Amino acid sequence: MTFVDNDGGPKPQVRRDIQALRAIAVILVVFFHLFPEVVPAGFVGVDAFFVISGFLITSHLLREADATGRVQVLRFWAARARRLLPAAFLVLLTCLVLTVTLVPLSYHERFLRETNAAVFYALNWKLARDSVDYWAPEDSVSPVQHFWSLSVEEQFYVVWPLLFALGLLMWPAKGRRRSADGVVGAILLVLVVSLTISVSSGLKHDAADYFRTWNRAWEFATGGIIALFAPPIRSLRVASGLAWLGLATTIGSAWLLPADAAFPGAWALLPVVGTALTLWFGASAGPGASALLSGRAVQWIGNTSYAIYLWHWPLIVFYRAIFGRPVDVASACALLLATGVLAALTKWGVEDPVRFSPVLVRRSGWLTLASVVVTMAGLALFFQVALEEQAKVTKARHPLLGRLRSDGIPCFGATATPGCNNPEVAGQVLPNPSAAHVDRGRFCMADNQAETEVRLCPRGAKKKVRTTTAVIGDSHAGHLVPMLAFGARERRERIVQLLKGSCPFTAHERAGDDILRESCEVFKDKVDRELAVRKEITRVVTSASSRNPLVVEAGMEPFESAVLGYMTALDGLPEHVREVIVVRDVPRLDPDVIHCLERLGSAAAQLEPRACALEREQALIDDPLAEAARRLRGRVRLLDFTDVFCDDQACSPVVQNALVYRDSHHLTETFALTLAPRFQAELRRIAKQLKVLEVAGP
Secondary structure (H helix, E strand, C coil): CCCCCCCCCCCCCCCHHHHHHHHHHHHHHHHHHHCCCCCCCCCHHHHHHHHHHHHHHHHHHHHHHHHHCCCCHHHHHHHHHHHHHHHHHHHHHHHHHHHHHCCCHHHHHHHHHHHHHHHCCCHHHHHHHCCCCCCCCCCCCCCCCCHHHHHHHHHHHHHHHHHHHHHHHHCCCCCHHHHHHHHHHHHHHHHHHHHHHHHHHHCCCCHHHHCCHHHCHHHHHHHHHHHHHCCCCCCHHHHHHHHHHHHHHHHHHHHHCCCCCCCCCHHHHHHHHHHHHHHHHHCCCCHHHHHHHCCHHHHHHHHCHHHHHHHHHHHHHHHHHHHCCCCCHHHHHHHHHHHHHHHHHHHHHHHHHHHCCHHHHHCCHHHHHHHHHHHHHHHHHHHHHHHHHHHHHHCCCCHHHHHCCCCCCCCCHHHCCCCCCCCCCCCCCECCHHHHHHCCCCCCCECCCCCCCCCEEEEECCCCCCEEEEEEECHHHHCHHHHHHCCHHHHCEEEEEEEECCCCCCCCCECCCHHHHHHHHHHHHHHHHHHHHCCCEEEEEEECCCCCCECCCCCCCHHHHHHHHHHHHHHCCCCCCCEEEEECCCCCCCCCHHHHHHHHCCHHHHCCCCCCCEEHHHHCCCCHHHHHHHHCCCCEEEECCHHHHECCCEECCEECCEECECCCCCECHHHHHHHHHHHHHHHHHHHHHHHHHHHHCC
């Protein structure tokens, strides 16, 4: 966020309308994070801050250029570092300490890696690379995810003074008009190019675009243009009206944006233009325009908004991680109070003392920047040590699990039968829930949004192959690979993999994100070609997440449309595929299920019946792929293992000492391997049935 005041040089009178804008922006962001259903687009506060930042920094640099004919880049960077980094580093250090001491271990790797990226103000690029969905409710977000906007800000602070310095170098000048002429072309170019990229990217619905710097640069440039060109308005009535219109537009955009709006894109024009109007006309509107917003509380929030922004999100995330429940009204009030107290202490005890330190202000900027480098290095070292310690715990695999791929483990997981007891696993949950996320099945999958490569990655028999089985579909089909590969060499079976994340095998297009939709269509075309030319493939096995969003056929209900898409795809498989096995989707538990188990603390508590379980009717989502298999005849057969996961009342994350899930809906490799013998028995049964039908003829 930017809540930048002018450090050094002539200082203008504080504009109370800007302080009020800051207060409104941070209130929108905080309430969006606490109550997104109440303020559904409160994230627009970030865009308001970007415009304010562009306005203030451009004004500051322009005053310096007017007075001296140049811009002291090193001095500017040092002033920004004194203003912003001490409080930020304090919050980052606090997040590191709380992560390694209080939160469940399965959170650690993501929290630590994102904290490290935040230390170097590159978090927005990490989140963009990871294609993080800012609105995804199931994503276990880190306590520093809000640093993505601070990363964009810091990148702006690095580039903007260089842009000014370059403009003044090419067009030396002194005096406001001439200084503005030296940089206006560059700022206008940034605005036009970045806005074009942002609007065109918005048409693709790519989640990563939310974080990319070039999708946000035009917002800073808009504030810069207002600082360079906005003439004063003599009519107080006109200025007041336009200032209030801008304020209303900024606030109203937090409720006006459609739920499916691609952001920033063209929709960001609402808060950006609204903020720009307030910045432009607020100074000319007189005290009446901001009378309602000039109270002490609003001005205090605006003045402390940077620290409020820094603290509010970690408090929310750590509350959820430690207590394992969503924020309600009572806890929200407590979090707001804690945020205010920490923000006040941070401003009083850290921000202002460092910012106005005589030693740092009077010395060369090199001293400030050297202090920044040393602090960053120390935090990075802390991060590395913490990550290595976390890896030692989560990657330590119980020796007993090594037998799963060879002899198996009796009375464990899906292999258990009533009355069965194995003292080797008694009193244990394997793998430990803290290591759930690394217990992944070994399967190959095109997982990136835009990736379309079909990898195959054959497993099992290499010579004298009797059967070739293709596993097709999304990551839920990937669950089946360890089950199929179990004993494949002995059966002389080869397994090939045609998998892409969030890309089910259906004739209908995937809905939502345009990049994923387009890449999924390309991938499915490649799968069709592979299946057509590889005539050795006689069996296809598939499954899919029941929550995959699909384009709905006109005039049909969504579920029936999805069933039709799956039926069309299955029925269209080549004739040389004699067996088509559809596996019903796994039950889906609460997003917090693994952390729920960790919070129980002991294996004894985790093994209690119904521990972190979900009622059966809630966990079992209607599966259109399974319904498609039920309606088809001949070679298409359905396998349903629901009884392995659920009893008559509930579906559990632990089955006979085996941890079923590595998150709320992806199986651990451990549990998949325990299900392999039953899975193979079902495949043999189906093969015999189909062979009898083939011999009998029509």
